[in-house]
Amino acid sequence: NAGVTQTPKFQVLKTGQSMTLQCAQDMNHNSMYWYRQDPGMGLRLIYYSASEGTTDKGEVPNGYNVSRLNKREFSLRLESAAPSQTSVYFCASRSRLAEETQYFGPGTRLLVL
Amino acid sequence: QKEVEQDPGPLSVPEGAIVSLNCTYSNSAFQYFMWYRQYSRKGPELLMYTYSSGNKEDGRFTAQVDKSSKYISLFIRDSQPSDSATYLCAMSATRGSTLGRLYFGRGTQLTVWP
Numbered sequence: 001n002a003g004v005t006q007t008p009k010f011q012v013l014k015t016g017q018s019m020t021l022q023c024a025q026d027m028n029h030n031s032m033y034w035y036r037q038d039p040g041m042g043l044r045l046i047y048y049s050a051s052e053g054t055t056d057k058g059e060v061p062n063g064y065n066v067s068r069l070n071k072r073e074f075s076l077r078l079e080s081a082a083p084s085q086t087s088v089y090f091c092a093s094r095s096r097l098a099e100e101t102q103y104f105g106p107g108t109r110l111l112v113l
Numbered sequence: 114q115k116e117v118e119q120d121p122g123p124l125s126v127p128e129g130a131i132v133s134l135n136c137t138y139s140n141s142a143f144q145y146f147m148w149y150r151q152y153s154r155k156g157p158e159l160l161m162y163t164y165s166s167g168n169k170e171d172g173r174f175t176a177q178v179d180k181s182s183k184y185i186s187l188f189i190r191d192s193q194p195s196d197s198a199t200y201l202c203a204m205s206a207t208r209g210s211t212l213g214r215l216y217f218g219r220g221t222q223l224t225v226w227p
Binding site: 043044048058090105 | 119121147149154155156157158159162201214215217218219220
């Protein structure tokens with residue numbers, strides 16, 4: 001039981017390049033989330049998916065797109081990376097039976113030059 | 114004004130000290146209150162949660178919620194170097210929603226030195 005997994009762990013991009021961050025959970029959770037964490041800013045919600053087939057914008061969605069591929073997988077795409085998107089990205093999932101608990105992945109460190 | 118305010122510290126204490134971490138919030142609809150611990154270069158992990166007002170104890174950790182003051186606290190007794198981490202408070206407004214969106218504080222960086 002791996003919990004929430006994220007790939008890659010670390011990535012360097014040049015401005016304008018695109019990439020997809022992958023997230024998968026094996027806990028049969030309905031809801032999944034993408035956050036970014038920046039120094040002094042805490043965790044900020046980018047997008048979320050309350051259930052398979054639905055996605056909604058969070059606090060800072062500009063410059064990102066998401067896909068809820070199935071119940072297990074939720075990907076985050078940067079179409080044209082910008083230096084302001086340099087951050088640590090965390091994926092999380094939550095069971096409907098445990099609203100107070102979100103389980104986080106290990107994170108992806110992204111550097112945009 | 115952010116919905117959840119948390120002093121980022123850093124906080125540095127000697128081993129064995131009692132640590133007090135705090136958050137304030139503005140949204141009176143928050144019902145669930147959580148503390149996450151995040152070690153360096155790791156993802157946040159749930160440490161404790163409480164519902165509405167009151168106290169909850171788990172070993173050396175005690176979480177307190179005062180909804181009348183919109184103030185929550187986490188106390189760590191007999192602190193250990195292994196407690197050195199960033200502590201994030203988080204809150205959720207609704208239990209019935211399928212979303213369960215969490216609102217996070219900025220986190221307080223704690224160092225416990227031997």
